Amino acid sequence: MKTISSVVEHYIKTKPFLLSALSQGIINLTSLSRNMLPDLKQELGKEVKQGAVVMALKRLSEDLDFRLNHKILKVLKSIGEITVRSSLTDFTFAVSDKILDKQASLISEINTYSDIFYTSSRGVSETNIVVSESVSHLVDKHFVGEKLLHKWENLASITVKLPKDNVSTPGVYYFIFQRLAWEGIIVNEVISTSYEFTILVSEEEVDVAFKVIKDLKSL
Template sequence: MKTIAAVVENYIETKPFLLNALAQGIINLTSLSRNMLPDLQQELGKDVKQGAIVMALKRLSEDLDFRMNHKIVKVLKNIGEITVRSSLVDYTFAVSDTILNKQADLIADIKNYTDIFYTSSRGVSETNIVISESVSQLVDKHFVGEKLLHKFENLASITVKLPKDNVSTPGVYYFIFQRLAWEGIIINEVISTSFEFTILVSDEEVDLAFKVIKDLKSI
């Protein structure tokens, strides 16, 4: 038998932005319960008192405050070095039988450049290359004949080192990207390893994105 508390929690958990706002105590529970009332009554198949929803939300918000803030904040306070690189170009090519050989040629060409940014990743049908603008002509040179799907210029990267317990703490990436979304920051690419991630944003937004991430250490 479904309980009001279980249905309320399920409702909140399907709405990530609402979930975080509730955990932070920045939402009016009475107004929220009024909006939730028709959906909850339909799911439970009976009339539900608004006060019961408010009580369920109050208990849930207190529990969420512990589950989300105490675990995630602990990770965020231990964020390591934050590195910013500017003047980057982002290429996306269609995967082909020849593209790996061309990547190898590119890497051989840039291996003696000591102060450039380069990373690549491969999906099912696309290969992505991010490289410093100063050597981007080498991509144009080596990838002649490959199908270019997208090319974005005037980008900057922010690389963040995370503590090792980030891999066992749910919601860390969500929390970070939610804060960036709240500021209206558009993320062109996300590149990650186990203990660090890199985002690509426009040069115009990099200062704000850096501030958002840096401020996470003091929440």
């Protein structure tokens, strides 16, 4: 059986930015409840009192404050080293039977260069390669004949080391990427391991993105 509390919680959870703002206590609950009433009435199939909605929102915001602030913020305060690299090029190729061999030959040649950024990931139908612009010509050389889907230049990477608690704490990545979205940061790529992740953004936005992530440690 649907209750006002369950319907209110479902409504809030379907709106990520509203969910975060509610957890921070920066929303006028009376105004929010007024806007929600038509949707809640339709969902429950009966009239809903605004006061009941306000009480449900208050209880939910207190619960969210515990779930988000006390768990996620503990992880964010323990963020480790943040590393920035600039002048990167991002290639995306369609997967083929020969692409792994070509990638191996690329890595072999790149290893002869010093202080070069290289990372790659593979999906079901795409292979992604990110390298320093100074060796981007080597990608063109070794991947002749492969289907290039995208090529992004003038990118920068931000690599963040996370504490081990991040793998057992739900919402950490959501919280980080939500902050980036609020600032209008476009994330071109995300590359992650268990205890660190790297995002690629345009060089024009890297300073803002770095500040957003750095400021998470002082929340």
